[in-house]
Amino acid sequence: GNSVTQMEGPVTLSEEAFLTINCTYTATGYPSLFWYVQYPGEGLQLLLKATKADDKGSNKGFEATYRKETTSFHLEKGSVQVSDSAVYFCALSDQESGGSNYKLTFGKGTLLTVNP
Amino acid sequence: DTAVSQTPKYLVTQMGNDKSIKCEQNLGHDTMYWYKQDSKKFLKIMFSYNNKELIINETVPNRFSPKSPDKAHLNLHINSLELGDSAVYFCASSVRGVLDTQYFGPGTRLTVL
Numbered sequence: 001g002n003s004v005t006q007m008e009g010p011v012t013l014s015e016e017a018f019l020t021i022n023c024t025y026t027a028t029g030y031p032s033l034f035w036y037v038q039y040p041g042e043g044l045q046l047l048l049k050a051t052k053a054d055d056k057g058s059n060k061g062f063e064a065t066y067r068k069e070t071t072s073f074h075l076e077k078g079s080v081q082v083s084d085s086a087v088y089f090c091a092l093s094d095q096e097s098g099g100s101n102y103k104l105t106f107g108k109g110t111l112l113t114v115n116p
Numbered sequence: 117d118t119a120v121s122q123t124p125k126y127l128v129t130q131m132g133n134d135k136s137i138k139c140e141q142n143l144g145h146d147t148m149y150w151y152k153q154d155s156k157k158f159l160k161i162m163f164s165y166n167n168k169e170l171i172i173n174e175t176v177p178n179r180f181s182p183k184s185p186d187k188a189h190l191n192l193h194i195n196s197l198e199l200g201d202s203a204v205y206f207c208a209s210s211v212r213g214v215l216d217t218q219y220f221g222p223g224t225r226l227t228v229l
Contacts, residue, residue: 043120043206043220044159087157103164103172104218109157 002027006090006107013080013114021075021110023064023090031094033057033066033073038087038109047075047088080114087111119143120221122207128227129197136193137224139207147171148190149208149218150182159206165190166212197228 007022025031032051036044048057053068062077073090090107120141129135141148149172150162164172168184179195190207204223210216 038157041222043208043222044218045220046217049217089159103161105161106159109159111157 002031002092002094002103002105004090004092004105004107006088006110009087009109010111010113013112015082015114015116016079017114019075019077019080019084019112021088021090021112023073023075023107025071025073025090025092027071027092027094029094031092033064034091034093034104035062035064035073035075036089036091036106038089040086044089080112082114082116085112085114120207120209120219122205122221122224124224125222126225126227128229130229131197131199133197134193134195135197135226136191137205137207137226139190139192139221141188141207141209141219141221143209143219145209145211145219146187147210147212147216148184149210150190150192151206151208151220153204153206153223155203163190163192194226197226199228202226202228 003026005024034049035047037047038044048059050057050066053066056065064073064075087109089109091104093104123138147166149164151159153159162176163182165184181193184190204225206223207221208218210218
């Protein structure tokens with residue numbers, strides 16, 4: 001079945017530090033890949049996505065490139081801010097095995113804390 | 117305007133009770149979802165409806181019953197609540213399916229005592 005593996009958190013950085021959160025996936029088909037962010041006390045919001053190999057998703061200074069050869073979609077930001085403190089979820093969508101419906105599978109989330 | 121809203125935001129109840137959580141979206145989306153997030157933040161899909169039709173039903177106890185009276189609403193009814201049901205439940209919606217961006221509600225924190 002499909003699965004997403006994210007680096008274990010929590011991750012604690014100082015403001016303006018470089019961020020990488022690793023994400024690798026296993027899928028039977030050709031998934032689309034997503035990063036969602038959950039700020040404290042809120043629901044998830046889409047941060048960025050990529051729908052095919054070599055696509056780069058970007059938003060708010062965050063980037064991730066769909067690497068089919070390494071089945072990875074690592075999230076990066078060159079200079080984090082205190083306001084980036086949140087839980088980050090990597091996810092993939094792919095067709096259910098034997099079915100016609102697509103399902104979103106999430107990683108376990110990585111808590112990022114950015115200190116001033 | 118709130119795009120995806122859920123009520124209540126907090127729900128504290130005793131084991132064995134029956135409770136409902138309501139979800140409404142004003143985005144005109146066709147597809148709605150229920151997710152469960154446990155205490156370790158792990159998020160797992162429970163159900164998905166498309167135009168009031170159930171399309172995804174994960175391995176969820178049949179004490180959980182979703183109901184979609186119309187395209188804009190997806191409610192979750194839980195019978196005979198158990199301690200392990202304590203979690204945050206998120207409703208979400210998207211235009212056509214999971215390939216589209218999902219918009220999440222603020223969540224309902226359910227605590228079963």
